[in-house]
Amino acid sequence: MTKITKVVIVVKKLLWILALAATIAAAQAGELQFIDKWTAGELPAYGQQCWPLVAVKPAGLTAEPQYPPGTVRYASFNFRDDANEPVLVVAALVTPPDGQAMLYVDSNADGVLKAGERAALATPERRPLGFGKPQKAVWVAPLYKPRKRMVAFTMTSFELMLGCAVRGYAQATLPLAEKQVRAVFVDVNANMLLEQFRDAVYADVNGDGQFDGATECFPLVERVAIGPAAFSFAKWQPLEAAEWQSAAVGSARVKFVIGSLPVEPESVLATIGSLTGGTFQITALNKEMELPAGTYTAESLIIQVPGCKANTMTYTFSRSGLGTVMKVGGEETTFDLLGDMSAPASFDGEPRPGVRLSIEINPRTSTGMILNSESEGSQISQRSFSYGGATLPTTVTLIGPEGAELARVDSVSPACCGTFARCELTVPADAKPGEYTIKVVYNLSLLGQNPTGETKFNIEE
Secondary structure (H helix, E strand, C coil): CCCCCCCCCCCCCCCEECCCCEECCCCEEEECEEECCCEECCEECCEEEEEECECCCCCCCCECCCCCCCEEEEEEEEEECCCCCEEEEEEEEEECCCCCCEEEECCCCCCECCHHHECEECCHHHCCCCCCCCCCCEEEEEECCCCCEEEEEEECCCCCEEEEEECCEEEEEEEECCEEEEEEEECCCCCCEEECCCCEEEECCCCCCCCCCCCCEEECCCEEEECCEEEECCCEEEHHHCEEEEEECCEEEEEEECCCCCCCCCEEEEEEEECCCCEEEECCCCCCEEEECEEEEEEEEEEEEECHHHCEEEEEEEECCCCCCEEECCCCCEEECCCCCECCEEEECCCCCCCEEEEEECCECCCCEEEEEEEECCCCCCCCCCCCCCCECEEEEEECCCCCEEEEECCEEECCCCCCEEEEEECCCCCCCEEEEEEEEECEHHHCECCEEEEEEEECC
């Protein structure tokens, strides 16, 4: 058996604050056992990557064998070593005019494909359970870097991408109250590391010997709450050398704020979600509430604040991607629902002299929410309005290579279909070659924010 260098994982002691007194639970620790199989019982316990098949040879591929006649396409797969550094593995798919396609895999990740690195077609018993369409070919090959693993490959339905599955998972017996529960740790994104927010833990909580995906699958986060216990994990660790630490689940008293608000809001309705399941509503700022310890994200926010001419301004936000997470039960007890906002911008059109560009603006919070609507009056509207009509108070400027302002728009129009606001900006007909910057400043003074954003483009000679 290959000796694997142990990775020492330093985990913080978990502080659990109860309603009446603070207590520190006695922690237990354990190791994960690596299992070199595709399945854990009936559970497909492997992860997958999928990358486009392209005709252009990857830059990292320095040598190739003499392929049989046919079309050659490449896919590059990203794995991670023990230091979390990227390891690129290139696969070359050769499709002959007639007959079965062949796959070559750079098994030792040295950038040199050899004739002996041709992958084998998988027999029915060697195909990973649930991997690819039954009518599609599956190839299997060993990898030696970043670790020795067996991998499988198959083409997607339209044969535009190549999927890769990596064999192996980790398991452990976790203490839950009065019983021991079997748990399986799956490298969902198949990069050979267990990572927070990317991979998963299956725990047989009900003890039926099966892993029920709907109720017994938990996202792998820094602290995973499973029933009456929580388990702590480092940010990343190899499957073959991973550890866990446990402590009793507790609760903590926390409060939520919007630090930028210049005045008290008229009303607030926010929803936060636990990464291990469950949502909670917040109806007042700067007021303590008790929550189960765990990791939370801001899911939505509706806030009403005093506006101009005695009117009420209503702003609505919803989650889009992952922003700052809130770790309840740690040292921090106050969380900002908005944080510092930004106004990312993008454009459609080919930037060249005299061309009109369509600018799209999507204000977002540092907590991972986007601004959906801004409405005047107490009723929440699907459209967005400023104080004087169907425009939004935003300044968009075009800055030239020498830093001079070349064009400016002082208001933008509400948009739809995933874009908050849009405007048009014309590149001057006499624009010189160089780098240009589109800068956005969005006026959210009623929330105490002036989020900014920018995007760049080049005009060539």
